[in-house]
Amino acid sequence: MINAVIFDIGNVLIEWQPEKYFDRVLGKAKRREMFDEVDIHGMMVRIDQGNVFADVVEDTAWAHSKWRQEVLKFRWKWTEIAQPEIPESVKLLRALKAKGMPVFALSNFGKENFPLSEAQYPFLTEFDRRYISGEMKMIKPDAEIYEAVEADCGLDPKTLFFTDDREDNIAAAAARGWQTHRFETPEGLARRLVEEGLLTQEDIA
Structure with a gap:
């Protein structure tokens, strides 16, 4: 029953395939490089655990100056990333x-x-x-x-x-x-x- x-x-x-969004905006090679260097999964786990979304994204962005603008997209482009x-x-x-x-x-x-x-x-x-x-x-x-x-x-x-x-x-x-x-x-x-x-x-x- x-x-x-x-x-x-x-x-x-x-x-939920953020790689697809960044493949479009960066190209596959740069996206792979970004995801190799930035622990995107770890960032999302912290958010899912109840830590403040904006704070976690910004902390991660500032810890990775090379990819700062790209990481910040998780905050500012969320609805374009978590879709369709x-x-x-x-x-x-x-x-x-x-x-x-x-x-x-x-x-x-x-x-x-x-x-x-x-x-x-x-x-x-x-x-x-x-x-x-x-x-x-x-x-x-x-x-x-x-x-x-x-x-x-x-x-x-x-x-x-x-x-x-x-x-x-x-x-x-x-x-x-x-x-x-x-x-x-x-x-x-x-x-x-x-x-x-x-x-x-x-x-x-």
């Missing part, structure tokens, strides 16, 4: 809601940059519950964030269905008894939702 479907956001509902939406996944989200299935978000996302994406993509307001790491000051795949979700929603962990693109996040949820699906494509998620009896072929057509 499934009582709620929980979506990750990055690379499930919104594409994945429309087939959004359709699944809305189809589940139309069926009366509670739909939650559980995402590593900064407290200040999440509202920027929310304004860009109104479907991010449609969740029944949202668990945003930067607001909670907890981050996947740490067990405490999954525990906090369980405590807040009050549902049996075995009745939670969670989809995420990262194996470590999926494994942490599965360890708590959640039902899980490693997201690779919207079509794969759609098939799984049909298999679970949550949607029909007509719903996903």
Whole structure:
């Protein structure tokens, strides 16, 4: 039995591939050089943990004078970097809601940059519950964030269905008894939702 479907956001509902943006503005060779020299992943983890978006980006930029202007784009060009939406996944989200299935978000996302994406993509307001790491000051795949979700929603962990693109996040949820699906494509998620009896072929057509 499934009582709620929980979506990750990055690379499930919104594409998160900053390399693509910088490939366009820098070219692939310079982008590779930048990403080799600047710990972009580490910067984003600090933001997702609840540190102030602007402060983390600016601290990182000033620590890398060669790439200062490029790093600052994460602050000033956020909505151009964290895009586009994945429309087939959004359709699944809305189809589940139309069926009366509670739909939650559980995402590593900064407290200040999440509202920027929310304004860009109104479907991010449609969740029944949202668990945003930067607001909670907890981050996947740490067990405490999954525990906090369980405590807040009050549902049996075995009745939670969670989809995420990262194996470590999926494994942490599965360890708590959640039902899980490693997201690779919207079509794969759609098939799984049909298999679970949550949607029909007509719903996903």
